[in-house]
Amino acid sequence: MPSLQRSVLLLGESNVGKTHYGAQLLKRLIVGRSSLKMDGQATNLRPFEQAMESLADGCATGHTPAGAYEESVWPVVDEQGQQAQLIWPDYGGEQIKNLISDHRIAAPWRDRVDAATDWILLVRLHILKGDVDIFSRPLADLGKTAAASASHRPSDQARLIELLQMLLHISPASRDQPIDLPSLTILLSCWDEVESKMEPHAALRASLPMFCDFVESVWAHPVIMGLSALERSLAQDKSDQDYAIRGPEAFGYIIRPDGTSDPDITWPITNLLSAA
Numbered sequence: 001m002p003s004l005q006r007s008v009l010l011l012g013e014s015n016v017g018k019t020h021y022g023a024q025l026l027k028r029l030i031v032g033r034s035s036l037k038m039d040g041q042a043t044n045l046r047p048f049e050q051a052m053e054s055l056a057d058g059c060a061t062g063h064t065p066a067g068a069y070e071e072s073v074w075p076v077v078d079e080q081g082q083q084a085q086l087i088w089p090d091y092g093g094e095q096i097k098n099l100i101s102d103h104r105i106a107a108p109w110r111d112r113v114d115a116a117t118d119w120i121l122l123v124r125l126h127i128l129k130g131d132v133d134i135f136s137r138p139l140a141d142l143g144k145t146a147a148a149s150a151s152h153r154p155s156d157q158a159r160l161i162e163l164l165q166m167l168l169h170i171s172p173a174s175r176d177q178p179i180d181l182p183s184l185t186i187l188l189s190c191w192d193e194v195e196s197k198m199e200p201h202a203a204l205r206a207s208l209p210m211f212c213d214f215v216e217s218v219w220a221h222p223v224i225m226g227l228s229a230l231e232r233s234l235a236q237d238k239s240d241q242d243y244a245i246r247g248p249e250a251f252g253y254i255i256r257p258d259g260t261s262d263p264d265i266t267w268p269i270t271n272l273l274s275a276a
């Protein structure tokens with residue numbers, strides 16, 4: 001079977017779990033017991049080495065420097081023998097924040113958007129705030145003038161929509177019909193923090209309804225899953241013994257779109273290859 005070139009545009013603001021997912025994914029590919037395995041020599045593991053070492057000791061790793069951007073290239077094969085090259089980036093999430101606030105996309109990010117076949121957006125519901133709007137503000141407050149100090153800033157879901165709109169605007173995707181390429185996968189990260197036991201799609205709709213509508217009106221087949229790369233929170237300075245003994249590859253799971261939990265955190269990528 002010819003090797004597919006899948007270039008993943010991994011999108012996520014700071015602190016959503018990009019680095020820890022990268023490290024856990026890489027570990028699973030190397031260990032080779034998941035639906036997706038490493039198939040040859042990976043290049044440039046540097047962005048994830050520190051995180052993998054920390055996790056092996058049962059600790060979380062530190063924050064990725066704001067200006068950093070590095071790509072790792074992983075040759076992978078799925079259970080059907082379908083090969084692919086995964087280009088997996090790690091970077092400081094501030095770059096995504098700035099891109100939205102400055103309304104400007106720097107040249108290297110344009111090239112990445114051009115080359116990407118699949119967009120994976122990490123959204124950590126736990127750190128997003130519910131919107132203050134006509135639905136959440138008491139009706140009695142409607143006619144009152146706003147407090148002078150209340151500065152206006154776009155809501156979390158408006159910001160995420162803005163991000164996807166900007167990237168779509170410069171991407172080669174045709175807007176004449178619902179988009180298939182690039183594909184869009186939304187991973188609701190740190191799922192272990194989400195208290196409700198809803199299916200991922202329902203959880204996204206409950207927290208970010210406007211964003212959910214946007215995604216479903218623009219993409220033909222958006223995929224929404226839950227992801228817990230670590231399965232529990234870890235401290236940077238205190239080792240979790242269970243982790244250190246059983247190994248980080250024994251932890252982490254995804255919640256498939258139908259709500260079932262699966263320890264195979266490579267599955268969101270396997271799913272991209274089978275759809276290609």
Ligand SMILES: Nc1nc2c(ncn2[C@@H]2O[C@H](COP(=O)(O)OP(=O)(O)O)[C@@H](O)[C@H]2O)c(=O)[nH]1
Nearest residue numbers: 014015016017018019020060228229230232233
């Ligand atoms: N509870 C929990 N915490 C996580 C998980 N993945 C990452 N974290 C924590 O979330 C924070 C941000 O993760 P990181 O990978 O550095 O985010 P990044 O800035 O997007 O690269 C860190 O404190 C991690 O320990 C997870 O699956 N569950």
Ligand SMILES: [Mg+2]
Nearest residue numbers: 018019064091
């Ligand atoms: Mg990071």
